[in-house]
Amino acid sequence: MINCRQLYRAYQAYQTGKLGDAAILKADAFGAKINPKVEAKMQRVIGYYPPID
Secondary structure (H helix, E strand, C coil): CCCHHHHHHHHHHHHCCCHHHHHHHHHHHCCCCCCHHHHHHHHHHCCCCCCCC
8 A cells, every 4th residue: 555645755855856765755655675685684784874964
């Protein structure tokens, strides 16, 4: 099921030039799942947040 609110937020992010945010929000809105092999590799970066300008 498509999450319409999340899809709208993705559209807003796209309109403001935040393409990375738009991509993540769109994937979440459509219920995208991660490959188990990739998920295992990403475990070491859980909780990491880069500095924001």
